Amino acid sequence: MSSIYGKNLKISLFGQSHSPGIGVTVEGLPPGFAVDFEELNDFMSRRRPGGSPFATPRREADHPEFLSGLVGNVICGAPLTAVIRNTNTRSGDYEAFRDLPRPGHADFTAQLKFGGAQDTAGGGHFSGRLTAPLCLAGGIVKQVLRQKGIFVAAHIASVGEIEDDLWDPCREIERIENREFPVLNPAQGEKMQRLILDMREQGDSVGGTVECMISGVPGGVGDPIFDGIESRVAQIVFGIPAVKGLEFGSGFAGSRLRGSQNNDPYTVVDGNVRTETNRAGGILGGITTGMPVVFRAAFKPTPSIARPQKSVRLSVLREDILEIQGRHDPCVVVRAVPCVEAAAAIAIYDALLDVR
Amino acid sequence: MSSIYGKNLKISLFGQSHSPGIGVTVEGLPPGFAVDFEELNDFMSRRRPGGSPFATPRREADHPEFLSGLVGNVICGAPLTAVIRNTNTRSGDYEAFRDLPRPGHADFTAQLKFGGAQDTAGGGHFSGRLTAPLCLAGGIVKQVLRQKGIFVAAHIASVGEIEDDLWDPCREIERIENREFPVLNPAQGEKMQRLILDMREQGDSVGGTVECMISGVPGGVGDPIFDGIESRVAQIVFGIPAVKGLEFGSGFAGSRLRGSQNNDPYTVVDGNVRTETNRAGGILGGITTGMPVVFRAAFKPTPSIARPQKSVRLSVLREDILEIQGRHDPCVVVRAVPCVEAAAAIAIYDALLDVR
Amino acid sequence: MSSIYGKNLKISLFGQSHSPGIGVTVEGLPPGFAVDFEELNDFMSRRRPGGSPFATPRREADHPEFLSGLVGNVICGAPLTAVIRNTNTRSGDYEAFRDLPRPGHADFTAQLKFGGAQDTAGGGHFSGRLTAPLCLAGGIVKQVLRQKGIFVAAHIASVGEIEDDLWDPCREIERIENREFPVLNPAQGEKMQRLILDMREQGDSVGGTVECMISGVPGGVGDPIFDGIESRVAQIVFGIPAVKGLEFGSGFAGSRLRGSQNNDPYTVVDGNVRTETNRAGGILGGITTGMPVVFRAAFKPTPSIARPQKSVRLSVLREDILEIQGRHDPCVVVRAVPCVEAAAAIAIYDALLDVR
């Protein structure tokens, strides 16, 4: 099993939803880099639940304690480890799922894999809460990248069937980090919010997609075949709970096109080779072109819903009806936006460190 | 850089399109397993071009020579290395692309990465020809898996906007390996073939998608977070040239659904826990459920088209018109089907070897 | 950089000598295994300084807090992370070494590598204190191995020129874990202790060697070439600070012998194939023979000595005299014994998990 990602920048996630703490160890950050803790906190608060009607009412303070890797706020070269304490947990909610697994969750597969030893409380190691240390690591990496002129941003591209505008993949990123509901088109954003509130009221949930753009990546980053940028980004993005699809550039839509429509013609802009369009999503042969890297990730609807569902009581191998209580996000994509940014930042920086 | 994949089953691809040979080293195959060479040849011939109007007229014999890893036809435990000689190459076709890169190809990004040292002939290391040794490795792994009751199959799911039927993700695989044009719905297959011939005549190309199913995988295979089945499959499938999208189970369509629609209810069939639907694509929390694993990969249209295209002459940084001669597939998905099967087999077997 | 070891059992060390905490993340422990905390504490106390005249007077409580990976005291399958708080630190002692590096320490090389950003306090990430979490991880693994009938033990083989007896490499391990001064021959042990006290009084230090035996390892564990048992053990044992040599079986002495003297004849004992001697140290071709695995590690004398030493003031590139104050072990091998056991246990268990 592995909760470790990366070759040059290595991150190792640990923790269960209701264990004493969750956290991350990061190796490969640049010695001498000064972390801006306030900015990091702002970034992490974009993922933090509580206070918003679009997310679970469970409140998480998520203030990390840095155990190692820093002298003051400066990266010292030793592995950086940070811990976030788990508080405000209600483990009693979960023990029943060991025998009567929740559809769409990892309850049943964890039972198969760990033979009953798994920590069921709060979803254990499979909880979306593990994305907090992912954001912690990614938030620092984002700061490192920005110093190199590389910007990572994401927005909600769809909630259910309601779609946001897409970014022009040939232009610089529009900074939307400070928007409370991260969409490009506020009118569509309002519709999304209404749909999410509807879902909450109905005891249901809804899926969505997130679009991410990384601008400023120099050309020539990434490697052929299994270490191409697509492969590297995919390995980490599919590690975010609920991601079931991923496409780069024109992606699935591009598979319906002609070569004459999908190829990006080369041109010269300000003395640099650029492409007139960017259906490649900034990647050819696994290597960056110098155009923005663009991808979209598909999130399934939150499996935790308040409605009665068919499950199986494992101890007696008999069907039974499950009703989930508890606090759940009616739509994970809202909080997933910074997680996708974090994952993308980590993947790109790891690839950058392979450039010599 | 890395052309190596895997943790327990490791494959290492080598070769350029026009170098003396291409090949693969495979570590981790089970000692004592007898390889069926005839079956392997049949599998590899599904990928082989030549003879079909739907593929490049370049003929490749693709008869591998096994340098090591076998005693007779039996896996001996040492790394297995096989080489396929490159013959029938016309390197002269390609030298021009070093200065005037082909849109949609890796010519330009290889130049950025390797600074002019790259082998441009036939696309070098980026050539789709590297999928021949991938199929060689995957073809052996498929045989190993079948002995364990695990079957891997794929079909063309779409060419352009023409769609094949999809597999019922809850049922056993329909064996379609012997079909010349690998679709489930022959009528749709005929339309696809007409479209591909059209593209050939128009000097254009078209993309498509491939659906892959792996049945018989026991539950409990795969690992949390970054080594989930999605992450493992994604890393290798995005290593196949031209893949720009990947989705598991309900994938992107699932992101438009409600939780009450997308969750798979548990049920009991013949004393086994199963799901009534399989929108999860056989994977929850990165771990297999025991249902078939199902995914779809999106292939972009072949970038090599016979029409004039805009490019940039790099030595003088000036735009120029490029016209590509040569032999190219008007649609790569036909030959991509066994490549996807090979990649899936390798990923699943590698994950299986982590189960203890 | 990497503080990560292992393929199936992965350990990731973090922390600096004077950072808020040091610790370890361990992946791959067997779900359902119950950790005996009291026994773990006993094991870790063998490494702990304080209270003994043979070690540094710095006292470390070294009580780990388990943040994740357990439900109660049972391994749940998620990564196990434990933290040991750093208390009783006196950072002021160390700042001077940034400009005037201590001979034999990593002060100068850390400066070269991290460009001044390194944490100098207490030796930072290079401190022997990092062996506390190594022992924590290894202590748990030792418990896991013992349940499989595999025992790991080590003793001081020499201090300076005073030598302990060596183990008969063909017999079961004599359990010496409870001895305060871990030697086989108490008379030699007393001489060693006198030498160490002498060194302390003289403000000097002395090196030594540790012999380790792992009995009960089944034959057939380990892999050819770069993943042989020697390579696996070497990578982790050379990660223990101050180790500068390592030999398996007859080792350097064996290089002076004839083949007819060094080969181990096969014989049959109780229906099992054994060797009459064990000059191979239980390993042939990188793979275990079923005989005990035996190796010896050489530790250099503690570089921290109280005598004036020649160094260079880096800021002005001029030679200067350095006098070290502080609390140091006059001989690290006493406390290194459990560290070697921990490292050996981790390497062997990781290799065992590759056996299918």
Place this chain on the structure above:
Amino acid sequence: MSSIYGKNLKISLFGQSHSPGIGVTVEGLPPGFAVDFEELNDFMSRRRPGGSPFATPRREADHPEFLSGLVGNVICGAPLTAVIRNTNTRSGDYEAFRDLPRPGHADFTAQLKFGGAQDTAGGGHFSGRLTAPLCLAGGIVKQVLRQKGIFVAAHIASVGEIEDDLWDPCREIERIENREFPVLNPAQGEKMQRLILDMREQGDSVGGTVECMISGVPGGVGDPIFDGIESRVAQIVFGIPAVKGLEFGSGFAGSRLRGSQNNDPYTVVDGNVRTETNRAGGILGGITTGMPVVFRAAFKPTPSIARPQKSVRLSVLREDILEIQGRHDPCVVVRAVPCVEAAAAIAIYDALLDVR
């Protein structure tokens, strides 16, 4: 299992002693570097048997064929794969060892690991012949390093009890590559040669040690803990068949010294920080100091001897007497010298590529 080494420079060895071919794939060589084939051949011929009374009379042409990775003689950035054909093999010699394993060889452990499927001919994958592709890879890397001012050289440090002089670890390497019998002290070399001839006549063999020096390595190369230079070098050097011991700098002898004797005082030479002695072997805290890196490897005596030896007939579990025919080196250290250089070069270059 793994025959793969390295993180940035990856080498993957394949082949059995009597399979159609043996070879190596190398990833991470610098694109644009021109390989000097003549020099490479000279380097490989230092390892080649035949023609010398000190080595096996088996002749190996060892002319590699380069399948990929080059355009002409220039590294193109794709993985470089080279194959050496196995000719002049006499497999009949070896089949008997499957049931009656040779003491000191991997026959028995391979049987345990591969369950009888292993290739026994010529020692299969465990054969010293696999060091030919290791030298091929290392010979290229040595050329790359030399262009950076880094020199790797080794000499026989002892054969049996006869010792060569050792290098002054503070001085530049004396180039001895062209000596037929690679020692520093020719008089001692003559004694060694007489001893080896004696061993041949007596049907016996003898072990020895090799000393290796790498000069010109800049300070700051290597990483803390498990990726220190010692750990990196150890993993690959213990992968050379017959290596059973390894020590850096003062090594085992240093373990008998005082700190005041073993510490290397800093000094300034020509404006650079140097150490007056080099008992650290150029490495502190796993990181290079800028002084030459020095280590010694211990080789056991060749296990193949012409005398009757006790073994066990595995099929009937009964002791029996084995007499080995065939062609064997009475002392492997002569031919091991370039193998050690190759391994050292690969380890150092891989570590260098981690410096950013």
